[in-house]
Amino acid sequence: MEFSNHDDSFFMNYAIRLASRHVGLTGENPSVGCVLVSDKKIISYGITGIGGSPHAEFEALSKLKKIPKGTIAYVSLEPCSHVGKNPACASLLAMSGIAKVVIATKDPNPVINGNGIEILKNAGIKTKLGICEDLAKDIIYGFSQRVNGLHPEVNIKVASYSDGITVPGDKDPWITNNLSRSYGHVLRSNHDAIVVGVNTVKTDDPNLDCRLPGMNQRTPFKVIIDTNLRTPVSSSLVKNAKKNSLIIFTKLLKNNRINEYKNNGVEVIEVETEDNGLLNLKNVLDKLSLKGFNRVLIEGGSTLSSSFLENNLVNFVYWFKSNEKKAEENFLTNGDKSLNKLIKSSNFKIKDSISLMSNKLEIYKRA
Ligand code: AOF
Ligand code: ZN
Numbered sequence: 001m002e003f004s005n006h007d008d009s010f011f012m013n014y015a016i017r018l019a020s021r022h023v024g025l026t027g028e029n030p031s032v033g034c035v036l037v038s039d040k041k042i043i044s045y046g047i048t049g050i051g052g053s054p055h056a057e058f059e060a061l062s063k064l065k066k067i068p069k070g071t072i073a074y075v076s077l078e079p080c081s082h083v084g085k086n087p088a089c090a091s092l093l094a095m096s097g098i099a100k101v102v103i104a105t106k107d108p109n110p111v112i113n114g115n116g117i118e119i120l121k122n123a124g125i126k127t128k129l130g131i132c133e134d135l136a137k138d139i140i141y142g143f144s145q146r147v148n149g150l151h152p153e154v155n156i157k158v159a160s161y162s163d164g165i166t167v168p169g170d171k172d173p174w175i176t177n178n179l180s181r182s183y184g185h186v187l188r189s190n191h192d193a194i195v196v197g198v199n200t201v202k203t204d205d206p207n208l209d210c211r212l213p214g215m216n217q218r219t220p221f222k223v224i225i226d227t228n229l230r231t232p233v234s235s236s237l238v239k240n241a242k243k244n245s246l247i248i249f250t251k252l253l254k255n256n257r258i259n260e261y262k263n264n265g266v267e268v269i270e271v272e273t274e275d276n277g278l279l280n281l282k283n284v285l286d287k288l289s290l291k292g293f294n295r296v297l298i299e300g301g302s303t304l305s306s307s308f309l310e311n312n313l314v315n316f317v318y319w320f321k322s323n324e325k326k327a328e329e330n331f332l333t334n335g336d337k338s339l340n341k342l343i344k345s346s347n348f349k350i351k352d353s354i355s356l357m358s359n360k361l362e363i364y365k366r367a
Helices: 005-021 056-062 089-096 115-122 133-139 141-147 178-189 198-204 258-263 281-290 302-310 334-344
Strands: 033-038 041-047 072-075 100-103 126-129 153-160 193-197 221-225 246-250 267-270 295-298 316-322 348-356 359-366
Touching: 005 033, 005 041, 005 072, 005 100, 005 133, 033 056, 041 056, 056 072, 056 089, 089 115, 115 126, 133 141, 141 153, 141 295, 153 178, 153 302, 153 334, 178 316, 178 348, 178 359, 193 198, 193 302, 198 221, 198 302, 221 281, 258 267, 295 302, 302 334, 316 348, 334 348
Parallel strands: 072 100, 100 126, 153 295, 153 316, 193 221, 193 295, 221 246, 246 267
Antiparallel strands: 033 041, 033 072, 316 359, 348 359
16 A cells, blocks of 8 residues: 555654654664554554664564565664664565665765665665655754764753843752753753763752653763863762763873772763863864764853853754843853853854743754
């Protein structure tokens, strides 16, 4: 039976939604969704496993004893053509008896890029490319940049009063409401690493966990940018480093405190500095890319976030804004001033604005 375009986008949307569930959990692999459809009914599905294995197609196929005649596979990414840590999905699909494979987007990995489709075509299987492509590309944005020699996807989370101030008042430690903060935890859950500057560690002593009910396992790697190794060994991040991995980037490994960090399970990595004496952030991202991180979330402070922006290293900004002004005296730190200016510059275009009760989330994309 021939499916209409409407059915194609329905099932592909389903596959992409499945893929989005494991974004941030699949290591260096992209998260992929696969849906098997027979007679307009979903008969199986798969998502790339936690850590990157098994691949989505393998998972979907292995749930079925027999593939009904005429079955169509919907995949959010071109099936892979090579044997890596996992078998080649294009070959698995070719041998499975599937009639047709509908693909949202080509695999940007140069090793695959079109070769998976070739394998399917050579095996006489019908293929269709480009269904819901933009949506599918969004999910693998960081992977796509990384496998093509660029840095991982870098996103910034900002929480401010309506006047752009990011420093909480004395009366209430929270600038934004519960809904915004839950959304912030969703962002933590779908990134591979969260990055903060040492000043944030010293003033807030954050733990950077994903605290949504039942989602603690989704806490990402934690990273501190600490040029002069000032992170307190007594900080929550260091104390919990054996449970939740922590990396500190610094300019010099020759430091008396190195062993204290290491004994606490912290990985300390040396990075070169720039003329201004601060760490080269491009270098930091290269090292995170080598670790296989596809998506990195910068959680402040505003000076560090501004540095990433000034170096043109940011892809998206998630700006949570309260409807209220700060109750106490009204002042923007230099960090806040440059952060506000950089996000509002022509380098960024607003992509979405979401109402969160008394708050608003504005999502900006690099132009
Ligand atoms: C798929 N389905 O679910 C994913 C794919 O080392 P391997 O064998 O795990 O292969 C990694 C590459 O496979 C990865 O770089 C990306 O190009 C692709 N990911 N492909 O067919 C999947 N996650
Ligand atoms: Zn595969």
